[in-house]
Amino acid sequence: MNIVVCVKHVPDAQADRGFNESDLTTDRQSVDGLLSELDEYAVEEALKIAEAAGGEVTVLTIGPAQAADAVKKALQMGADKGVHVSDDAIKGSDAWGTSLILAEAITKIGETDIVLTGMSSTDGSMGVVPAMVAERLSLPQITFSAAVSIDGKTVTARRDGDAASETIVGTLPALVSVTDQINEPRYPSFKGIMAAKKKPVETWSLADLGIDASQVGLANAYTEVISVTKRPPRAQGQIVTDEGDGGEQLAAFLAAGKFI
Amino acid sequence: MAEIFVLVDHANGQVRKTTNELLTIAARLGEPSAIYLGPGAADAQATLAKYGAKRVYALDSADVTGYLVAPQAEFIAALAKKLKPAAILIPANPAGKEIGARVAIKTDSGLITDAIDVQPADGGAIETTQSVFAGSYTVKAKVTKGTPIICVKPNSAAPQENAAAGQVVPVNLTIPESAKGAQITEAKEKQSTGRPELTEAAIVVAGGRGTGGDFSAVEAFADSLGAAVGASRAAVDAGWYPHTSQIGQTGKQVSPQLYVAAGISGAIQHRAGMQTSKTIVAVNKDPEAPIFELVDFGVVGDLFTVLPAATEKIQASKA
Numbered sequence: 001m002n003i004v005v006c007v008k009h010v011p012d013a014q015a016d017r018g019f020n021e022s023d024l025t026t027d028r029q030s031v032d033g034l035l036s037e038l039d040e041y042a043v044e045e046a047l048k049i050a051e052a053a054g055g056e057v058t059v060l061t062i063g064p065a066q067a068a069d070a071v072k073k074a075l076q077m078g079a080d081k082g083v084h085v086s087d088d089a090i091k092g093s094d095a096w097g098t099s100l101i102l103a104e105a106i107t108k109i110g111e112t113d114i115v116l117t118g119m120s121s122t123d124g125s126m127g128v129v130p131a132m133v134a135e136r137l138s139l140p141q142i143t144f145s146a147a148v149s150i151d152g153k154t155v156t157a158r159r160d161g162d163a164a165s166e167t168i169v170g171t172l173p174a175l176v177s178v179t180d181q182i183n184e185p186r187y188p189s190f191k192g193i194m195a196a197k198k199k200p201v202e203t204w205s206l207a208d209l210g211i212d213a214s215q216v217g218l219a220n221a222y223t224e225v226i227s228v229t230k231r232p233p234r235a236q237g238q239i240v241t242d243e244g245d246g247g248e249q250l251a252a253f254l255a256a257g258k259f260i
Numbered sequence: 261m262a263e264i265f266v267l268v269d270h271a272n273g274q275v276r277k278t279t280n281e282l283l284t285i286a287a288r289l290g291e292p293s294a295i296y297l298g299p300g301a302a303d304a305q306a307t308l309a310k311y312g313a314k315r316v317y318a319l320d321s322a323d324v325t326g327y328l329v330a331p332q333a334e335f336i337a338a339l340a341k342k343l344k345p346a347a348i349l350i351p352a353n354p355a356g357k358e359i360g361a362r363v364a365i366k367t368d369s370g371l372i373t374d375a376i377d378v379q380p381a382d383g384g385a386i387e388t389t390q391s392v393f394a395g396s397y398t399v400k401a402k403v404t405k406g407t408p409i410i411c412v413k414p415n416s417a418a419p420q421e422n423a424a425a426g427q428v429v430p431v432n433l434t435i436p437e438s439a440k441g442a443q444i445t446e447a448k449e450k451q452s453t454g455r456p457e458l459t460e461a462a463i464v465v466a467g468g469r470g471t472g473g474d475f476s477a478v479e480a481f482a483d484s485l486g487a488a489v490g491a492s493r494a495a496v497d498a499g500w501y502p503h504t505s506q507i508g509q510t511g512k513q514v515s516p517q518l519y520v521a522a523g524i525s526g527a528i529q530h531r532a533g534m535q536t537s538k539t540i541v542a543v544n545k546d547p548e549a550p551i552f553e554l555v556d557f558g559v560v561g562d563l564f565t566v567l568p569a570a571t572e573k574i575q576a577s578k579a
Contacts, residue, residue, distance in 0.1 A: 013532075119354075125392075126373045127354060128364075130358075131357075136365060138438055140441025141329060141358070142328070143329075143358060144354050160503060161355070161504075162457070163271055163449065164450055166444050166446065167446040168328055181503055221404070222364070222404060222405040223401055224401060230397055234553075234555075236553075237555045239560065241547070242562070242566055246560075246566040247569020248569060249559065253541070253557045259463060259485060259517070260578070
């Protein structure tokens with residue numbers, strides 16, 4: 001079972017995230033980055049599947065030099081090898097361009113039974129790149145899985161929607177995305193951290209993937225950011241301490257706001 | 261006038277309010293046409309016509325409803341290639357965004373998701389507004405290539421009646437095997453709570469760790485206001501409330517007129533799901549809880565005494 005896990009290096013959501021003023025792209029310099037929290041579930045699921053069925057887990061990321069940290073974290077958790085696609089021309093790519101690069105990289109990695117991803121990144125948080133990659137590679141799309149089981153060539157997943165909880169069945173090779181409900185990601189062990197240092201990581205450029213720089217990057221994106229505005233901080237509201245009349249005061253506030 | 265596609269969000273003929281909102285937005289941009297996939301187009305026709313759909317392109321086929329996402333994208337892309345709409349509007353729920361994603365690749369077009377406003381701009385452009393980074397920034401953007409595909413969040417427009425013909429146009433399309441890779445073999449319908457849909461509700465009351473697993477006070481308070489009930493991730497992870505009610509980064513993002521957080525501390529992941537609410541109220545025992553930085557009104561106190569007292573007052577005022 002060969003598994004490719006797509007991961008993203010994102011600005012820490014706990015920090016004060018923002019944009020580069022010059023080109024309105026996400027500021028990835030002044031805020032520390034890390035492996036997107038939601039991708040840890042994909043790495044964990046890949047490791048569990050490989051542990052049960054045998055096989056190799058390859059971690060794939062796209063991004064500037066520091067994105068290698070995301071690959072490193074996944075290797076420390078237990079993935080076998082890494083691929084880091086890095087090229088100055090990639091900067092500012094939208095989901096369209098990102099999915100193209102991922103699809104080409106997965107093709108170059110070769111012989112893949114499962115492409116695993118998280119449900120979305122924690123920065124752009126569109127949740128569309130997995131579907132785009134499945135479309136580009138003509139793979140069955142088994143996304144937003146809250147539970148996954150593999151039996152031979154058949155993958156079965158539970159997808160929880162608003163109206164119903166659905167059972168989705170497909171045949172490998174397939175693309176599978178997982179939610180944060182699926183597992184409890186492991187922490188890297190000391191042994192895992194030491195072992196990760198010896199694991200192979202390849203760095204590929206766009207040329208290595210046969211992608212022309214005119215297909216990706218900010219200038220060639222299919223969408224354009226016109227402006228970004230920081231939301232003004234909310235004005236400090238009224239805070240009361242309950243001394244027996246807290247409920248009454250709450251009801252009075254709601255009545256004044258015509259919510260009742 | 262240019263045609264604008266709207267993908268109808270429905271449950272077997274029951275059109276969701278988000279569809280009426282999308283039709284209202286479509287009327288700003290051109291001539292709304294609805295796309296109705298699955299059973300019930302005849303039942304939905306009157307509603308779609310009322311909110312401005314000139315035509316309703318319909319296909320009811322097990323080849324569409326029996327598989328995840330891909331056949332719907334196949335249908336929309338085929339129709340778009342034939343009719344060349346000026347834009348395609350889709351509800352910004354997980355499946356809707358995935359449909360948009362696949363249509364974008366199929367039609368070589370740009371995709372914008374999670375728009376909270378969509379307006380016509382100079383030169384026939386369409387300008388979208390999004391709220392990003394947990395609601396800390398507002399971004400205006402546009403699609404620059406192909407047909408703009410825009411996934412729009414609930415409550416992004418006030419539905420306006422705008423009577424149109426709503427002519428049902430059956431469309432036959434053979435769904436290729438390549439789009440039938442992920443079969444839906446079973447669907448367990450969720451039991452209805454009788455409360456409003458979380459993302460559509462005008463008022464949302466949410467409970468967190470502070471409930472200790474007892475949501476009775478939260479639910480009674482919500483019902484007195486006719487509100488939807490949500491939960492923080494901590495409450496969902498503890499198994500106290502279903503995951504479909506989770507508010508936050510990995511759950512629902514809500515933007516109601518009034519949001520009440522009970523026993524929720526207000527971590528960044530939670531804020532990502534509610535920060536754009538118009539009015540925010542919190543009840544929490546901990547005066548240092550970060551949620552109090554966001555509130556218009558906060559009560560430092562025990563939710564099990566504050567909420568029932570407020571509920572009683574509200575009920576008395578209604579009686």
